[in-house]
Amino acid sequence: MRDAPRPVEVFINHFRRPDVPAGDVLAAARLARRFHVTLPAYAPTPLRMLPELARRLGVGSVLVKDESPRFGLGAFKGLGSVWAVARVLARRLGIPLRELSLENLLTAAARNLPGKLTFVTATDGNHGRGLAWAARLLGHTAQIFMPEGAAGSRVESIRAQGAQCVVTDLPYDDAVRHAAAHARGSGAILVQDTAWEGYEEIPAWIMEGYGTLALEVLEQMEAPENGGAPLWPTHVFLQAGVGSFAAAMIGCFRQALRERGVPIPRFVSMEPRAADCVCRSLAAGAPRRVPGRLATLMAGLSCGEVSSLAWPVLRDGLAAACVCPDDTARRGMRLLALPAGSDPAVISGESGAVGAGLLEWLRE
Structure with a gap:
């Protein structure tokens, strides 16, 4: 109304x-x-x-x-998601940030990573779609949690990027806590666009x-x-x-x-x-x-x-x-x-x- x-x-x-x-x-x-x-x-x-x-x-x-x-995503959020995922991968692969590019990241990953990583986040839409796009671009997977009442069109836009998307019955801030707990329990990597004590990098x-x-x-x-x-x-x-x-x-x-x-x-x-x-x-x-x-x-x-x-x-x-x-x-x-x-x-x-x-x- x-x-x-x-x-x-x-x-x-x-x-x-x-x-x-x-x-x-x-x-x-x-x-x-x-x-x-x-x-x-x-x-x-x-x-x-x-x-x-x-x-x-x-x-x-x-x-x-x-x-x-922007990146065919209709929002700026992919800028943050893809850089964060790239930095996670660069650290694991030992690539200096000044040498980081899509080409050398994918080449080094193909040589050194034993399998796909899973990146997790909670989102109202654009950040999750950006993370799903970034994970797919860099050869990995994403799992996205959305708060209650999430629009169906936003859910489908995330799934269209190849990610698993789950709509919770939680408000946004509780969905963030749920995503963080899921990442800890599953060994996935949390890529959340908000910070709290102990989670700021x-x-x-x-x-x-x-x-x-x-x-x-x-x-x-x-x-x-x-x-x-x-x-x-x-x-x-x-x-x-x-x-x-x-x-x-x-x-x-x-x-x-x-x-x-x-x-x-x-x-x-x-x-x-x-x-x-x-x-x-x-x-x-x-x-x-x-x-x-x-x-x-x-x-x-x-x-x-x-x-x-x-x-x-x-x-x-x-x-x-x-x-x-x-x-x-x-x-x-x-x-x-x-x-x-x-x-x-x-x-x-x-x-x-x-x-x-x-x-x-x-x-x-």
Whole structure:
């Protein structure tokens, strides 16, 4: 049932410390990209300029990173999954990261691995599909657990990548715990896109993989297609489930723009009203869990606990957190798919489109 129209709630982050360094995250992102470019389907995804929308909103420009062409998966999550799986395999095979490519990884694996490995995760959809694709690409198998209410189309898209997919009767965060227990009991390898105490290495690799997207955006803003001056942003809107993607983008942007002497933009997170763990955590100054079933149209953001790796970056880097009703995502999907004037159409899912809906709400 459609939720009644309710306003977006905006929380100003009083814990923000924009000058706190986050380490050399760009070096790790560049290593990941060196590997990504060796994949047969790799190409930078477009950074769409929407001048008509910018005019309507009364701002200088609006740029949308269109991830629909990414690896044929329709989402950025495969960047993190494939890099994490590649790093697991590189460690087992003794391949230095600077020498890591699809070709030498497959060659070394054919010589040295006695059989297929199984990679396990819990997912609302895109991360699981990305892991299933990565496992198949690299010659292994994947087992995916999904939370209750998972859409049939998402289940089939994962199975189409050759993975086993099981829909549980658990909410997302409990499905993550179930996947972790299954991996421990079966000897499989957990590749989860959220971190907790004692499980942070592979989630960190996933965040490194997302850095390829940040590097693409930085290059595209520095040399826009129209040949004009760089289009450095004043505000960056980032969807947040567990916060891994948002934290990866904040880390890369802060370091890269600081090195260029460019003012750091204000980063704003967006999450569903039913799953606002980032906002609750910022309000408390410490991670807070959202209890319950977390029912929302934005299934990819239906997460009740912030990643332990993402949390300090979000606390220090976010200027504000926005809690959005499902109608914000619906409006964003329509706005991007049916643009005004000469703006290009962008086909986005609910979680990716919430930013466009938020911009329209802010204009009002």
